[in-house]
Amino acid sequence: MFFRRTSFTAVAAGVAAVLVTISLSTGVAGAATTTFAPVADTYVDNSATGTNYGTSGQLGVDNSPVKRMFLRFTVSGVSGPISSVKLRVHTDDVSGSESDSGGVFRRMSSTTWSETATTWNNQPSIDGATLGTLGSVARNGWYEVDVTSYVTGNGTYSIGVTSPSSNGADYDSRESGSGTAPQLVVTTGTSPSPSPSPSPSPGGDPVLVGAGDIANSGSGDSTTAALLDSIPGTVFTLGDNVYDNGTLSEFNTHYDPTWGRHKARTRPVPGNHDYNTSGATGYYAYFGSSAGDPAKGYYSYNLGSNWHVIVLNSNCSAVPCGTSSAQVTWLRADLAANTRPCTVAMWHHPRYTSGSNHAPNSSVAPFVQALYDANADLILTGHNHQYERFAPINPSNQLDNSRGIRHFVVGSGGASHYGFGTILANSEARNSDTYGVLKLTLRSNSYTWQFVPQAGRTYSDSGTTNCH
């Protein structure tokens, strides 16, 4: 209804988070503020339970009919300690937008609801603690809620708003334009920031860095190999190391001049293209003992004092993956014998992916179940040529912040780019047009991930999650 074409054109062009202002705030010496616009906002209405209002210029909260509004912000590029975070919302400049209640603002665990698909029928749960409550609000005014306790660093945050009043309030949505869109105002001090690693171990935390779907006759693998040149640590691959058939000749021609520079510190994963050569003999001949037993292709090793790394073989027609297979039996025994608090596992075919070329793969479900049963932390895969990160999820792709495993698809190693299909639940970050590598800094009881893009590209994704 109040669809403004120009602002949507910007969204369609991929402008996700709009940096509105970066300025020194007055009154707080040495502090800086950064203002973020929502990456998504919408409301739902129980009098039109199947209707989505994601493109509307307005947001409503009301108790009769019941309207709830949802806001999502992605905070990025903020360094140093955060001293305060304010959510600012602007009431619409139209008669009736005023209300005796501006609403109750609460945290939400879901950060992946869709702006254009959310309706009353499928709305995400407003399941977190109350952040603040606004009393009466007037037409055409700004109102502020302190969300400092919630927004503690870079990341994505959802806020849900309800109203106890049958006289609803109407706010301007992000589609109304930058002058009235909701804002998240993040204030940071400029005092020297603490070390990015709170308690670095002597010699620094171990680093795992790599990607899958890497080397062919094109130049994509050169751009990602150049990133490895300046990132120390253990290099992983996620399969489809070389195209099209995984022959030793292809390894020597395509892989060796690029990623091969880091072969001595590489622990590889085999993919389906590697197995286009029967038994993946090219793969095992090229990587030698680093790739484990050529009859298996699965193996594990430790990094630092707190991390266990498991490589699995998802080419299940060559090396079975079933619940009672030798591989899964080995996996469960390996996990049972592991005493390290943090575990990362990797293989080629993703259990969950939103890619449009390869569907989620249920053959690897026994891997995921065994890892979940053992409280593992991370799963890395490739196969779809793109980057995707999921929230911590259980084996059925349900959000699970206590025991869930974060799944990554890092098929961005250089072979080509694939598009996305239907975006799966709990998919938190995606990119389909940038080659790059995933850098994991393995801390004593947490990990920090960082997608490092090819030179000249800007897509990034980073964050930290504790082990469990």
Place this chain on the structure above:
Amino acid sequence: MTSLRRRLIVTVLATVVLAGIALGYAALAPSAAAPAPSGVAAGSPLGSGPRLQVLTNGLLSTVTRADPGGPREVTAVRCDRAHAAAGTVACLTPAQALTATSLVVMDSALRPRTTIPLTGFPNRLRVSASGRMVAWTLFIDGHSYATTGFSTQTGVLDTRTGRTVKSLEEFAVTLDGRPYRNADVNFWGVTFTADDNRFYATLSTGGRRYLVEGDFAAGTVRTLRDNVECPSLSPDGSRIAFKAAIGADPAQGWRLSVLEVAGGRITPLAETRSVDDQPAWLDDRTVAYALQTGDGTNNTWSVPADGSGTPVLLVPGANSPAVLA
């Protein structure tokens, strides 16, 4: 009553005034039998009137033709691809953990009429203008466009007779006037003509992608010309919208174009971004198609079919556009 409510009513009234008498499936849904999964309630703020069907991140949805960027009705029906015409709604369901994809053909109230289990990953889907013929394309063997050696499977269902062709590769191929057989033959992107027998599609073999004309009853196809993919016949049957690989090389992307059936003149449309979609005609003057942003968000755009004008964002956050009424 809040201002929002008043604005909604104004919108509804405007929609009704503009609407005429045509009804989309969503407007009929309240009379549907219990299992109908439509989320459209009586008194929908969208009102009645011509609608577009789209997928909103995989959920079957409708918007009004009058305000396609405005409020939308979002059902709980999940499809990876969808299309509709003349009261037939077709859906390729997403592959789940324990089930492969399937074709579900529904009536205008979204009641399933026919379900065909399929193997593969949904890619293209079309219903003929009469609502009788349904044609689909799947990626199979886990291969894809973007690497060499991908594979597709294209099938057709005649909803009137129940005849199902699981793969057009069963059909006899005439290439450049000669009978042709090759194991590398793949088909994708079918569009039927008004007689529900003749159709156009893409045939790929030997690294080339041909426009073919097929005869469903006879089980034959013949090549017409090179470098035409994902044809879509205009409502008046005179033109085919398609994607043309730039420099005949799909790795360079595709230019949305229109071919005149009589005479063969090709007009590139004003959309210069690479379009990897089977276009859909909104009317005899306008073509709609989906473009995807780097984060996987699909947006449906439209552009004049004669090469003039500029692309317009039609439905944000949506793909698989189809005219319902």
